Amino acid sequence: TGMSCRNVLLTGCSSGIGLALAVRLAKDELKRFRVIATMRNLDKREALEKQAGPALDKTLEIRQMDVTSEESIRRCVEGIPQRRVDVLVNNAGLGMIGPVESQSVAAMKGLFDTNFFGLVRLVREIFPDMKRRRRGHIVVMSSVLGLQGLIFNDIYSASKFAVEGFCESLALQALNISLIEPGPVVTEFERKLYEEAACMDLSAVDQETLDIFQGFYMAYSKEVFTVLGQSPDEVHTAKVIMAEKPPFRYQTNSLYTPMTTLKHADPTGNLPLNTFHQMIFQHDRLFKASLSLLKICWCLRPPPPLLGKLVGPS
Numbered sequence: 255t256g257m258s259c260r261n262v263l264l265t266g267c268s269s270g271i272g273l274a275l276a277v278r279l280a281k282d283e284l285k286r287f288r289v290i291a292t293m294r295n296l297d298k299r300e301a302l303e304k305q306a307g308p309a310l311d312k313t314l315e316i317r318q319m320d321v322t323s324e325e326s327i328r329r330c331v332e333g334i335p336q337r338r339v340d341v342l343v344n345n346a347g348l349g350m351i352g353p354v355e356s357q358s359v360a361a362m363k364g365l366f367d368t369n370f371f372g373l374v375r376l377v378r379e380i381f382p383d384m385k386r387r388r389r390g391h392i393v394v395m396s397s398v399l400g401l402q403g404l405i406f407n408d409i410y411s412a413s414k415f416a417v418e419g420f421c422e423s424l425a426l427q428a429l430n431i432s433l434i435e436p437g438p439v440v441t442e443f444e445r446k447l448y449e450e451a452a453c454m455d456l457s458a459v460d461q462e463t464l465d466i467f468q469g470f471y472m473a474y475s476k477e478v479f480t481v482l483g484q485s486p487d488e489v490h491t492a493k494v495i496m497a498e499k500p501p502f503r504y505q506t507n508s509l510y511t512p513m514t515t516l517k518h519a520d521p522t523g524n525l526p527l528n529t530f531h532q533m534i535f536q537h538d539r540l541f542k543a544s545l546s547l548l549k550i551c552w553c554l555r556p557p558p559p560l561l562g563k564l565v566g567p568s
Contacts, residue, residue, distance in 0.1 A: 261290055262495070263331070264480045265321055266346030267291035267377070268298035270441030271395060274486035275343065276304045280314035287341075288494075292319035292330060294346070304433070321346045321372030327379050338387075341495055342372045345395040349447040350410045351475075353467055355458045362409045369413035374420065381424075391430040393495060394421055398437050398505065401514045402526065406471050425502055432500045434491050437507035438482040442453050448476070482509055 262279055266272040276291040291302060296318050306314045317333065320326040321344075331337050346370045347550060352355065373394060384390030399407055400414030418433060425431045438444065451472065489506045505511055516526040 257265055257530045258286065258372050260286060260340035261334060261338050262287050262290065262291065262341040262343060263334070264343040264345060265292050265319060265372070265378070266395075267302055267316070268293040268295065268297070269301060269445050271436075271439060271480060271486045271489055271491065272343075272345040273302050273305065274489075275345070275491050276302060276314060276486070277309070278492045280309035280312075282304055282313075285313060290316040290317055290330070291315070294318070296305065296322045319376060322367045324375055324379070327375055331379055337383055339390065341391045342376060342380050343393045343395070343495075346372055347395060347443075348410075349443055351406050351447055351451050351471075352454050353406060353459045353463050355463075356454055356456050357409060365409055366413050366416070369410075370416045370420070373417060377424065383486060390497065391432065391500065392401065392421075392424075393432045393434065393491060393500075394403060395491075396421075396433045396435050398435050398507070398510045399516060400433070400435060402517060405530075406467055422502075430500060431502060432487065432494050433503050434489065434494060435505045436484060436489050437505075437510045438478060438479045438483045439486060439489060441486055444483075448472075482507065515527065529546050 264272055264276050264279075267276045272291070272293075272503075276289050276444070279287040280289045280291075280401070282392050293299065293302075293316070296316070302316060305308055310316075317330050318326070319330040346368060348365045350361065350365050377392065380390075382391070384392075394417060396417050397414045399411040400418040403411045403415075421431050421433055427445065438511055456467075459467070484507055490504075494500050494504050505514065513529075516529060518524055
């Protein structure tokens, strides 16, 4: 297979974006990739096996890896011939929504252990080899919430801000890093999040916050998903991996660009805060109108720009 076939180590492949990407790369017509698809719990491998079909055990192999364990990461990497990881895709992640008073610090630490320290552990294990070989691409699943905070996503957003800061610092010395920044993606990840939110202990939360969370946030975030949600395939991580000059940041959903741009437009930070505040608290109708407008834009939208030519068929 030689160097033309790149080893791609992928985390969080039991469902959603990780599963879709593993299958997409394994079925690449030019056979440019050998995919090592990992998941914490191998009992959840069935969906991936089914979708991989004939690629299974040829261009795709499934291995166990828990990003919260250095030993688990090392065992997995040692099992790869010459430990050669050409592309690392850090996709494993946890979500958390709800008022900050309703979440335990232990749960917050658990989220950071996966979302942030999981990435750090992988980089510590794989980056030295990439530096030595002077080749390699690190692709990190971030989020628009790594650029912009969102009500009731305080801890999740904080973990993605940490990821962004880590990668931005690392990119100054790294060979090649890409942050993928999707908005809402309709997957098992989101469904699970809403199920958990429905049976949360909210006894420590004041009434006003409760009304905003249950009466506004939960209802409208479902609407946002319906209007703006992408499918895992629409996130186009494969295009970033195949690009000749991959971008450092890639926002997969062009409808979010105006919102994240507000932040750069006003150094005091008040403009995006006031805009969101008005949308949420003052204008129920404005929020619905904004969604309707976005719905129209969504139908007319051009695909988000990708820097650099794509190599081979996209």
